[in-house]
Amino acid sequence: MSGKLVTTGVLIAGLVAGAASGWYTLQRGMVQGEVYSGWSGSKVTGSVDADPWTRARVAVSGLLALNKSQAIYFSRNTDDSGARLREDCRYRVTGGVLPARWWSITVYAADNYLPLNDDDALSFDQTEAQPDGKSEWTGILSPIRPDGQPWASTSKAGNYDITLRLYQPTPQAQADYAAIPMPKVTKLDCGGAA
Amino acid sequence: MNRKLKLLALFVGAAIVGHVGLVMAVPHAIMNVAMNRISGDGARINQFSFGPRTTKDSRGVVRPSPDLAYASCVYDLSKGPLLVSAAPSPNQGYVSLSAFAANTDNIAALDTTQYPQGIRFVLARKGQPVPAGVQVVESPSDKGIILDRRLAPTAELFAEIDQARRADSCAPLAQS
Numbered sequence: 630m631s632g633k634l635v636t637t638g639v640l641i642a643g644l645v646a647g648a649a650s651g652w653y654t655l656q657r658g659m660v661q662g663e664v665y666s667g668w669s670g671s672k673v674t675g676s677v678d679a680d681p682w683t684r685a686r687v688a689v690s691g692l693l694a695l696n697k698s699q700a701i702y703f704s705r706n707t708d709d710s711g712a713r714l715r716e717d718c719r720y721r722v723t724g725g726v727l728p729a730r731w732w733s734i735t736v737y738a739a740d741n742y743l744p745l746n747d748d749d750a751l752s753f754d755q756t757e758a759q760p761d762g763k764s765e766w767t768g769i770l771s772p773i774r775p776d777g778q779p780w781a782s783t784s785k786a787g788n789y790d791i792t793l794r795l796y797q798p799t800p801q802a803q804a805d806y807a808a809i810p811m812p813k814v815t816k817l818d819c820g821g822a823a
Numbered sequence: 824m825n826r827k828l829k830l831l832a833l834f835v836g837a838a839i840v841g842h843v844g845l846v847m848a849v850p851h852a853i854m855n856v857a858m859n860r861i862s863g864d865g866a867r868i869n870q871f872s873f874g875p876r877t878t879k880d881s882r883g884v885v886r887p888s889p890d891l892a893y894a895s896c897v898y899d900l901s902k903g904p905l906l907v908s909a910a911p912s913p914n915q916g917y918v919s920l921s922a923f924a925a926n927t928d929n930i931a932a933l934d935t936t937q938y939p940q941g942i943r944f945v946l947a948r949k950g951q952p953v954p955a956g957v958q959v960v961e962s963p964s965d966k967g968i969i970l971d972r973r974l975a976p977t978a979e980l981f982a983e984i985d986q987a988r989r990a991d992s993c994a995p996l997a998q999s
Contacts, residue, residue, distance in 0.1 A: 635830065636830070636833065639830045639833050639834050639837070640833060640834075640837050641837075642834060642837070643833065643834040643835065643836065643837025643838040643840075643841060644837045644838070644840060644841035644844075645841065646834075646837075646838045646841065647837060647838035647839060647840060647841025647842035647843075647844075647845070648841040648842065648844070648845040649841075650838070650841075650842050651841065651842040651843070651844075651845035651846045651849075652845060654842075654846070655846070655849060675927075675928070675929035676928070676929065677928045677929075677930065679928070681843070681846050681847055682846055684850050684926065684927055684928070685846045685847075685849040685850055687850075687927065688849055688850040688853040688854065688927045689849065689853065689885075690885055690886065691885065691886050692853060692854070692857060692884050692885055692886075692927060693857070693884055693921075693923055693927070693929075693968065693970055694929065695919070695921055695929050695932050696929045696932060698932060699919060699921065699929075699932035699934065730917065730936070731917055731974060733888060733890045733976075735886075735888060735889065735890075737886055741885040741886050742879075742881070742882055742885060742886070742887075743877075743878070743879045743881065743887065743889065744879060745879050746879060747879070751877075751878075751879065751889040752888070752889050752890055752976075754890050754976055756976055757976075792886065794888060796917060796974075797917070797934065797936060
């Protein structure tokens, strides 16, 4: 094999390997970045200050995301025990007052789109999840509609994750994500074992 | 040995170029795909398109929120600035206008908490002439996307805000 051919081959192999590693990096979706009580989020999502990797990751799995002055996004694919969220399990999501004008929690399938079910319950939000006497709200993630509780359906969601949106977050929340009282995600049961 | 080391250095160098090149190119490529989809392959530039209620079948842009109503405008500033405006929702619910450059950066986000009577700004490239007394957002690229987001978690609310957002404008200054 001629020296020129070898050099060209090595060059192409390097470019392909580099591009492949770049693509692999971008496939990890929104569940990466700094972690706050199990929720992943980035302070530079949507920002002009985002590094090239964050910008590319957001383009792949969160295109047209707002910067933190308007919305903060957190995602997770595990419950509070660290176990992967499963379509056939029920989870209780609980939280207190969140430092934003409005919030929502939405289920996303692995392809970064909404799950292909007909439950018309792809998320629950602040208008549904009313606080109780202890100022705590509760929502349910499950494949079957619960009785009288805010619900996001996980039917046909596969290996899903959930995204918490905080719209118009307070200045303190924008400055210190660690101070945000993040909702808890607790597994109740699996496979209809309630 | 010397030759092997040179080839190894070439491989590593090419891998870095391939990695960084792909990471830098992806936002522009994905944004181009989104702009083509939203504008109907360029048929609707500098005008708002009003999306239907978000459902499981909403596949235009990743991670849509089912609680929000979206209207979008693919902009092109090559022939001059645009006047962009959005009317408030009748229930005083959340409304925002956000502008995204061709590299996906969110270059501006204005909402009806700041502007309860409606949002209005001129979008221009640096150096383009703009009228005095109007808020100006400078875009680093000729092309990009403007997004109107409105809180509409139910079908009833969606119907209400759908009427209000039809007054949105995203048009060249000369036509405004």
